[in-house]
């Protein structure tokens with residue numbers, strides 16, 4: 001579903017991402033760990049087509065991101081660390097607007113269902129997004145991804161700043177999406193959450209993917225020790 005082949009990004013003489021080879025299949029949740037500046041956001045931005053590769057290529061469903069930037073958009077949803085959207089519109093209105101931009105025409109009942117399956121409390125649906133917490137805004141972002149029927153979900157530091165309950169709800173929602181076949185790539189510093197939610201975990205250092213581990217093969221403590229030895 002998501003594939004990087006020798007994917008490279010250089011800024012001048014600095015190599016932010018060096019020959020990344022990676023495949024993430026339908027229903028997989030891949031968590032990318034690494035210290036600040038390791039190349040995680042660069043990887044996500046290359047899959048999104050926000051930046052051009054200096055070498056190699058990124059593919060979504062076998063389609064080159066660099067060559068077909070417009071076409072791949074219909075398969076993708078991106079949830080940044082802080083979901084911004086329109087603060088003066090309600091959660092429901094934001095969802096209605098962004099799903100209509102993506103070409104979907106849902107009834108109010110369908111839109112409400114997307115918000116509730118994304119974990120947003122019903123009383124918040126008609127409140128302005130400007131008053132939402134970070135976790136609530138993220139849920140609207142997830143609802144938009146679901147409404148768009150995104151096959152691929154890219155998330156940058158999705159649990160940073162979330163309280164433990166919101167973070168736990170986030171894990172459950174990701175697992176429900178993966179069970180429906182969504183391919184998920186998330187960049188995170190949250191080792192515990194990565195172990196809990198991901199099927200595979202990659203550790204990146206100085207632009208190089210150093211190791212890929214199956215989450216079932218390792219405990220959270222072992223993952224933390226391995227991470228600290230690797231970075």
Ligand SMILES: Nc1ncnc2c1ncn2[C@@H]1O[C@H](COP(=O)(O)OP(=O)(O)OP(=O)(O)O)[C@@H](O)[C@H]1O
Nearest residue numbers: 011015016034035036037038039040041042043187
């Ligand atoms: N536009 C840019 N111009 C120059 N260098 C850049 C640019 N964007 C990123 N870099 C560099 O590329 C490297 C990788 O950055 P990246 O943002 O991918 O790291 P990261 O793993 O996401 O870090 P963090 O955990 O802090 O978000 C860093 O050394 C960064 O300084």
